[in-house]
Structure formats: structure tokens, C-alpha cells
Amino acid sequence: MKKKKVNLRDIKPNSEEQHSLDDGHNHDHGNTSALKVYIPxxxxxxxxxxxxxLDYFxxxxFKDWLRIVWYxxxxxxxxxxxxxxxxKSIKRGDVFTEFFLMSIATIGAFIIGEYPEGVAVMLFYAVGELFQGAAVKKAKGNIKALLDVRxxxxxxxxxxxxxxVPPEDVNIGEKIQxxxxxxxxxxxxxxSKKASLNTAALTGxxxxxxxxxxxxxxxxxxxLESVIEVEVTSKFxxxxxARILDLVQNATARKSKTELFIRQFARIYTPIVVFLAIGVTFLPYFFIDDYVFRDWLYRALIFLVISCPCALVISIPLGYFGGLGAASKNGILFKGASFLDAMTKINTLVMDKTGTVTRGVFKIKEIKAIGWDESEFMKYLMAMEEQSTHxxxxxxxxxxxxxxxxxxxxxxxxxxxxxxxxxxGKTVLVGNKALMMANAIEVPKETESIVESIVLVAIDNLFAGYVVIADELKEDAKETITELxxxxxxxxxxxxxxxxxxxxQVAKELNIENAKGGLLPEGKLNEVEMLKQNPENKVAFIGDGINDAPVxxxxxxxxxxxxxGSDVAIETADVIIQTDQPSKVVRAIKIxxxxxxxxxxxxxxxxxxxxxxLILGAGGLATMWEAVFADVGVALLAILNAVRLQRLQW
Incomplete structure (x- = not known):
């Protein structure tokens, strides 16, 4: 899919164009004051x-024209x-909208003299819309926070x-303060020599x-601290x-299968119920002796109010939007709601080692000095290695x-x-076993079982000890495997x-039973494709996004x-963990x-x-008030349920 280039200077934090739930609603009240919105x-x-x-007392x-005019x-x-x-919707060729249904149902209620119910239906619908607007605004909060860091x-x-100057006018190579x-x-x-930065907007x-x-x-x-200087390496x-904003904005447009199904279903379901309502009004005339047009029209109007698919059409995208927002708040970027769905089905996880569960940086794991104090032994070794860039x-x-x-x-x-x-004045040898053997220096057998990189040291033709250098496991690596x-x-x-x-060795430390090393990118690709041949396997791959792009x-x-900082990751991956914490993958699954x-x-x-x-309405057992609950009440309950995602802890 080719992404549309977005001019970030033109994006407004409240932009409906960028953040629309694409549900046919417009819940954005712009900068209008809260009171003005609620006045109607x-x-x-x-x-x-x-x-x-007045009706009661x-x-x-309070009757006739006075009552009609008041209501x-x-x-x-x-x-x-x-x-x-x-x-407006009818003019655009979209007849069966919730606006059309609500208009017919309430005007119909006025025609048959049910004025309070006609007003009540529209009032509760309007209140529902206000709640929906507030819910959408809350769900967009995390995205708006991102836009505010521009x-x-x-x-x-x-x-x-x-x-x-505006950031767009700065060129690569220029120095900024x-x-x-x-x-x-x-x-x-x-x-500058050092800096302390708050990266919360980027990493969570x-x-x-x-x-x-x-x-x-x-x-x-x-x-956060002193004035710093930076040399620019990329255009604004x-x-x-910019890439994160573009990614999040595109994510809201990628609908899940559930979302798409509900939207398509609503377009079919609504007109069907409209025609059923017409049937409820007129068909009883042919089968019932004491047919009263007003009674059956009232039942049909109830049918119409209930048929409005508002609860589904707004609350489901809002649920996914809330999930995307909650993920971005935790430093996890999904490229769309479809990947939120896909993540729930993952039962097989393939991971790279370096940079994923290990830091990708060499660190001293073990020092073994033989016949020397460790401190003095290390001084000899450091003096030899001082000039090396390895x-x-x-x-x-x-x-x-x-x-x-x-x-x-x-x-x-x-x-x-x-x-x-x-x-x-002492001759010092630092290197591998071949160097020791070439100088007839005996090496302890214990070194043969060490799989990590090992540096052997000899001083004056006597073996003095060794240092084991290994890639360090990330702090949350073990916990991640357990939680997965x-x-x-x-x-x-x-x-x-x-x-x-x-x-x-790393797999053993992490209690991972299946591991393979010495693989080129093609080898990893083959392994993943073999796993995918079993239709029961839903495979996720975690890598650094550079040499792992094919997988x-x-x-x-x-x-x-x-x-x-990786263009390849953003282009290739479906989910991007913005920090170096593998535990965020568990959080992504939970979200x-x-x-x-x-x-x-x-x-x-x-x-x-x-x-x-619907069944009660058709049987004459439900009034317009129950119909209002079935539409607006259920929509509100669904919205409140969807908003819970903003407060959940994972």
C-alpha cells in the first residue's frame, strides 16, 4: 500500500480528517465550549x-395546538x-442512515400523537451522540499527545x-541548538558532551x-538539562x-475484519429492518380482523428506532481505536486494527537473538586470574588492549x-x-588458543567448554588466566519468555x-527449547516458511528490522x-516496539x-x-421508551465499555 505523504505542519491535533473513526458520525465539536454543545x-x-x-397536572x-407547538x-x-x-445523506445517495431512521421514527411519533416519546427518542439520541463525541475525544487523547510534540x-x-526557523527549512549537516x-x-x-532527554512521546x-x-x-x-547542540542527520x-505520526494516522484507516464485517452488515441490516417495519405496519391488515393502523404504525416506529446500528458502528471502531491508542501510550505501534486482531491468534513466536533478547554489546562475563591478583591481571590485559579498536x-x-x-x-x-x-619488562601474550599453542603454553582444559568469546593471557611464558566476553541478556529477557x-x-x-x-547457550539460559544458530537471513526465512506450512501455526517474528526484513x-x-531509528523496520514490520524491551511483546499481546x-x-x-x-416491539409488548434503551442505552453502555481500554493496566 502506498502511503500518502502528510505535511505535518498542516495537521491539527483535533484534525477529524486524520483521526476519523470513519463511521459516518461526526463527533468532533472543534473548539466549541462544552456548555454550548450541551445547550440544545x-x-x-x-x-x-x-x-x-403539564400533561399530568x-x-x-395543555392540549390541541398548544401541546403540539410546545413539544x-x-x-x-x-x-x-x-x-x-x-x-444531506439522502442527497448523497445514502438513504438508510441512522439520521434518516431517527427522523422518520420521531416524526412518525408526532403524526400519531405520541409527542413526548418523539421528543424523548431524539433527545436521548442527541445525548448519546454527545457521549460518543466525548468517548472519541478521549480515545484520541494519546494520538493528540503525539501531535502536540511536533x-x-x-x-x-x-x-x-x-x-x-521552521524545522522544514533546516538542511542535513546544519547545527542546531x-x-x-x-x-x-x-x-x-x-x-555536546552529554545530554539528558525525555523520550516519552517516542518510546512510552x-x-x-x-x-x-x-x-x-x-x-x-x-x-532536560543544559543547552545542547545537535548536528542534523535527516530532513524534518x-x-x-514524522514517521511515527504518519504510522499512527495510517493505522486508524486499516480496519480489522470484524470492523469491516460490522460496517457491511449494518448497511444490509438497516434497510432490511426498514422494510420489515413497513411490513409490520401493513401486513397485519390482511390477517387481523380488528386491525388498527395507529397501533401497528407505533410498533413499526419502535422497530425503526431499534434498527439503528449506532451501538455497533461506533463502539467497535472506538474499541479498536482505544486499543491502538493504549498501545502507542505503551511505546507499541500497530500498523492497523487488523494486526491487533492477528496478534490475539499468535501461538508460535520466532525471535532473533542479537538485539532482541541480548543487548548486542560485548561485556565481560567472567574473569579468571591464575597465580595473579585479578586487579593486577586486568592491568596487564588492559595495557595490551588499549590501542585496539576491536x-x-x-x-x-x-x-x-x-x-x-x-x-x-x-x-x-x-x-x-x-x-x-x-x-x-615482562613478555605478555593476549589472544586465542592458537597463540598459546604456538608459544608452547599449556591452557587449562576448562577453557574448552566455554562457548562464548574468550581472551587468553600469558605472562612470561606462563598461563596467567582468561576473560570471557559475552553479549549480555536484556534485563527483562527471562521474564519475557516466562510471560509469553x-x-x-x-x-x-x-x-x-x-x-x-x-x-x-543463550536459549538454555532463557529456557527456550528450540534454537538454531549460524543462519543467514535466507535460513531464517526458510525456517519461518516451514512453520507456516502448518495451518495451525500463527507465527510472529521479532527482529531488529534490518537484516531480518524478509522474515x-x-x-x-x-x-x-x-x-x-530504522526505516526498514517501519516499512516492513506490522508492529513496532519503540524501546529495546522484549517484554513489550507480551504487553502487545495482552492489549x-x-x-x-x-x-x-x-x-x-x-x-x-x-x-x-425487536421481538417485544413487534408483539406490542415494548414501547418507544424500551426502544430508546435498546438503541441509545446500549450504545452508551458499549461506548463506556470501549473507553475502559484507556484505563486498563497490562
Missing amino acids: AITSFTMLIIGIM VSTL GIAYLPVGFPVVKEGY PKEAIVSRNGDYKS IRVGEKIPLDGVLL ESKPDSILKEAKVYAGSIN EDSSI PIAKAIMKYKENGDNFEAKEVSEIAGKGLKGTIN QKAGVKHIIMLSGDKDSITQ LAASNVGIAMGGL SRSTRKIVWQNIILAFGVKVIV
Whole structure:
């Protein structure tokens, strides 16, 4: 699907165009004050209550034209806008709308003299619309919050001076300044020594993120401490916040199968009930001796009021919209309601290792000094590795030890084996087993069982010890696997391009039974396609969204981890976890299931009550008041149920 380019400067936080539930309703009251919105309903309600009291207490005076005019005026504030909308819909060729049904039902009630009921039906319908408007506004709150983080200006350095310009006018490579409390307007690289940023709008994480010079920074983050400078690396329209906004806006347009079915069903169901109502009015004439037109018309009007599919058409999209909003609040972006549905069916989860359950950064896992104090042993090792740029050397240099008196001299690299040098008059060898064997140094057998990267050290031709370097598991990795199993994911499989021995070791630590290493992207793709050959398997794949792009696309649900800065992730994945926490996948599943549960509760509630009241109405056992409850009352209950998603904790 080709995405429409959105000019973010033109998007307004309340934009109905961007956030419409696409349900034929218009619940957006713009910037109108709350009181002004409620005035028509308050006016009609007051006049209705006074009219009912006059009917009860002074019925001899309150009759004929006075009664008709009173209830007619009471009807206009709430009825006229609905009749007007019905007329507009008919002009557009869309006859069987809720506006048309409500207009016919209430005008029909006036024709047969049921004035209070005609006003009441329209009044409760109007109140229902107000509740729906409030519910939609609440559901849009998270999206609006995202839109509100759009940076308004950028302070850019030009000709030795700082100027305030719109972010769209800043070019790649230019230097911008961000003051304390201001939003970073564009993606870039930090030029200052350090920065503390609030990235909640992007990641859903409230904890400040402390970064150092040359780290990536993203548009929409808020600078918390001192003034910082950033070199711009992408245009405004390609920034992280722009991509996220575009993604969320597109998500609301991608309907679930349930949503589409209900919409299509409503278009068929409504006209059928209209024709049934006509049948209820006239068909009894041919079968009943004491046929009274007014009585059967009244039953038909009840039929029409109940037939309005408002509860279904608004509450179901609202449920999905609430699910999408709740997910985005938690730093999880679904590309559409259809993926919320798909996520509920996942029973097989395939995951990459590096960057998904591990940090993708080397760290010292174990230090074993033999015949040396650990601190002194590490000083020798760090002195040798100090000049190296290898990732393993960088991991070793993170060891907290001051080695000022240890300087490596005459350091030479032995290709494929390691380093040789002199420190404080001692010959030091640092490298792999081949280096030790080449220098006739005996290595302990225990090192043979170590599958991770190992650095062996010899000092003056005697084995001095070793350091194990490994990729560190993420804090929530173990918990994630346990929670996934509790959530009903039957098969968890780890696939990695790393050595099979290391992959198996990580899998063992995480209690994952099925793991394969040494796989190229094509190998991972083949594994996933084999799993999908079994129709019972609903496969989700979690990867970093770069080299895993083919597998993300092939799985039933592709989930990209830490996708904030990855174009490939945003294009390929169906769900994007904006942080590096695998536990968010469990949360995504829980949010999806809660959303689907609420949607089906609403469907059953709406259909159940409507069917019961339709039968009662046709049999003359239900009045217009029961019809109002079956339509507006059930709609309100369904909406309140859908709004619960905003308050649930996962």
C-alpha cells in the first residue's frame, strides 16, 4: 500500500480528517465550549419535563395546538440537526442512515400523537451522540499527545549566529541548538558532551535517557538539562516523530475484519429492518380482523428506532481505536486494527537473538586470574588492549581499574591469533588458543567448554588466566519468555546468525527449547516458511528490522524491536516496539486480547438487546421508551465499555 505523504505542519491535533473513526458520525465539536454543545439537549430536556408535568397536572388546558407547538419547539434543538443530516445523506445517495431512521421514527411519533416519546427518542439520541463525541475525544487523547510534540521551531547556526526557523527549512549537516525544556526539532547526532532527554512521546518510557557525545537523538525528545547542540542527520519530513505520526494516522484507516464485517452488515441490516417495519405496519391488515393502523404504525416506529446500528458502528471502531491508542501510550505501534486482531491468534513466536533478547554489546562475563591478583591481571590485559579498536578490546577497557603504571611496548599483532608485547619488562601474550599453542603454553582444559568469546593471557611464558566476553541478556529477557508461555504462546523458537554453540547457550539460559544458530537471513526465512506450512501455526517474528526484513514480511505478524531509528523496520514490520524491551511483546499481546474481548462484548450486548426488544416491539409488548434503551442505552453502555481500554493496566 502506498502511503500518502502528510505535511505535518498542516495537521491539527483535533484534525477529524486524520483521526476519523470513519463511521459516518461526526463527533468532533472543534473548539466549541462544552456548555454550548450541551445547550440544545438541556433546552429540549427542560421543555420535555415541563411538558410531561403539564400533561399530568393540567391536561385540560395543555392540549390541541398548544401541546403540539410546545413539544414541537422542544423537538427542534435536538431534532433539526439530525433531520438536516438525514436530508444531506439522502442527497448523497445514502438513504438508510441512522439520521434518516431517527427522523422518520420521531416524526412518525408526532403524526400519531405520541409527542413526548418523539421528543424523548431524539433527545436521548442527541445525548448519546454527545457521549460518543466525548468517548472519541478521549480515545484520541494519546494520538493528540503525539501531535502536540511536533516541534514548532528550530534554532539553527548560520553565518556565526543562531536563528529561529521552521524545522522544514533546516538542511542535513546544519547545527542546531536546543535549550532546556525545549523539544528537539530534528533527528541528529549529539555534538555536546552529554545530554539528558525525555523520550516519552517516542518510546512510552517516562525515565529520562542519558546519552553521551555522538549518540543519536530523535525529534520530539525533550531536553532536560543544559543547552545542547545537535548536528542534523535527516530532513524534518523524514524524522522519527514524522514517521511515527504518519504510522499512527495510517493505522486508524486499516480496519480489522470484524470492523469491516460490522460496517457491511449494518448497511444490509438497516434497510432490511426498514422494510420489515413497513411490513409490520401493513401486513397485519390482511390477517387481523380488528386491525388498527395507529397501533401497528407505533410498533413499526419502535422497530425503526431499534434498527439503528449506532451501538455497533461506533463502539467497535472506538474499541479498536482505544486499543491502538493504549498501545502507542505503551511505546507499541500497530500498523492497523487488523494486526491487533492477528496478534490475539499468535501461538508460535520466532525471535532473533542479537538485539532482541541480548543487548548486542560485548561485556565481560567472567574473569579468571591464575597465580595473579585479578586487579593486577586486568592491568596487564588492559595495557595490551588499549590501542585496539576491536569490540572485544572495547569491552575489556570498560573494566574499572586504573593502570597508569602499566604501559605496553613493542606491541605486535599476530594475524588470526592475537597480540604480543612487553609490559614492565615482562613478555605478555593476549589472544586465542592458537597463540598459546604456538608459544608452547599449556591452557587449562576448562577453557574448552566455554562457548562464548574468550581472551587468553600469558605472562612470561606462563598461563596467567582468561576473560570471557559475552553479549549480555536484556534485563527483562527471562521474564519475557516466562510471560509469553503464560500468555499461551506454545512454541518459542530462537534463530540467530551467531554461532550455534552461543545461540544454544543463550536459549538454555532463557529456557527456550528450540534454537538454531549460524543462519543467514535466507535460513531464517526458510525456517519461518516451514512453520507456516502448518495451518495451525500463527507465527510472529521479532527482529531488529534490518537484516531480518524478509522474515518480518513473511510472518503472520512481524514485530520490529527498537524500530525508532530504522526505516526498514517501519516499512516492513506490522508492529513496532519503540524501546529495546522484549517484554513489550507480551504487553502487545495482552492489549490485543483486551481489545478483542471488549469488541466482542459490545457485539453480543448490542445484538442481544436489539433482538429481544425487536421481538417485544413487534408483539406490542415494548414501547418507544424500551426502544430508546435498546438503541441509545446500549450504545452508551458499549461506548463506556470501549473507553475502559484507556484505563486498563497490562
